[in-house]
Amino acid sequence: MDPLSSISDELAEINGQIVDIFRALSNGFQKLEKIKDANRQSRQLEELTEKMRECKRLIKEFDGEVKNMEGRNDPNTNKMLNEKRQSLVKELNSYVALKKQHQANLENNKRVDLFDGPSEGFGEDNGLLASSMTNQQLMDNGNQMMDETDQAIERSKKVVHETINVGTETAASLKAQTEQMNRIVNELDSIHFSIKKASQLVKEIGRQVATDKCIMALLFLIVIGVVVIIIVKLVHPGNKDIRDIPGLAPPAQTRRLLWNAT
Numbered sequence: 672m673d674p675l676s677s678i679s680d681e682l683a684e685i686n687g688q689i690v691d692i693f694r695a696l697s698n699g700f701q702k703l704e705k706i707k708d709a710n711r712q713s714r715q716l717e718e719l720t721e722k723m724r725e726c727k728r729l730i731k732e733f734d735g736e737v738k739n740m741e742g743r744n745d746p747n748t749n750k751m752l753n754e755k756r757q758s759l760v761k762e763l764n765s766y767v768a769l770k771k772q773h774q775a776n777l778e779n780n781k782r783v784d785l786f787d788g789p790s791e792g793f794g795e796d797n798g799l800l801a802s803s804m805t806n807q808q809l810m811d812n813g814n815q816m817m818d819e820t821d822q823a824i825e826r827s828k829k830v831v832h833e834t835i836n837v838g839t840e841t842a843a844s845l846k847a848q849t850e851q852m853n854r855i856v857n858e859l860d861s862i863h864f865s866i867k868k869a870s871q872l873v874k875e876i877g878r879q880v881a882t883d884k885c886i887m888a889l890l891f892l893i894v895i896g897v898v899v900i901i902i903v904k905l906v907h908p909g910n911k912d913i914r915d916i917p918g919l920a921p922p923a924q925t926r927r928l929l930w931n932a933t
Contacts, residue, residue: 675755678748679740685733689759692726696766703773712777716770723766727841730759731848738852742860771834778827 676683699719706712737752744752 678744678752679736682733682736682740682752685729685736686755686759689726689729689733692722692729693762693766696722696726700766700769700773709777709780712773716773716777719766719770723763723770726763726766730756730763731845733759734849735852738856741856767838774834775827775831778830 675686696719699715699722703712703715703719706715734756737749737756740752741749
């Protein structure tokens with residue numbers, strides 16, 4: 672069982688696809704070593720190159736998943752995932768180097784074929800033809816063959832330089848994409864922090880509103896009580912069991928006391 676399945680099913684699935692491609696690449700290069708025909712070798716290299724492109728795409732997906740899970744995993748798990756990602760990149764680079772080696776060998780074989788001539792059947796005729804040539808013709812023919820050899824070498828150098836440029840561009844692209852993913856992760860962390868702060872603020876506002884409602888309800892009850900006491904005092908002014916509200920005692924009793932005193 673893949674240990675990655677305990678961390679993420681998606682990571683385990685991507686890793687399984689990459690392992691299958693590595694197995695196909697290994698078998699493909701073993702088959703390539705047994706092929707003698709140059710055209711078949713070229714077709715086999717093209718198929719292997721396509722598989723390496725697919726493997727590169729899957730490794731990018733694996734890297735993206737690892738970056739997204741860094742905040743949820745413990746340090747040991749993140750270390751293990753990063754080491755796994757590096758091992759996948761290293762193995763892919765080994766196949767890329769192997770492909771470059773076979774490509775260079777194929778170019779060298781083509782150059783040797785061009786230098787040797789069209790076929791071995793004309794060796795004797797060429798020897799007879801050379802014996803009938805003048806020194807100037809021999810020199811011209813030799814210079815022509817040297818020029819053709821130099822052109823073949825230049826084509827091989829061009830292929831090597833193009834391969835190096837592709838590798839450099841690929842490395843720069845991977846670096847830029849990694850930096851972009853890091854920026855995206857940082858922005859997501861900032862958004863998550865902002866959402867958390869907003870949630871706390873909403874909760875505080877909700878508690879404040881609830882407190883204000885309680886105070887309003889208490890004040891409403893006090894006002895209702897005061898109104899009830901006033902109404903009862905007006906209906907039963909002689910009831911001594913009902914206390915007067917300070918500041919609201921009826922003035923009629925005071926006027927009667929002053930009249931009796933007179």
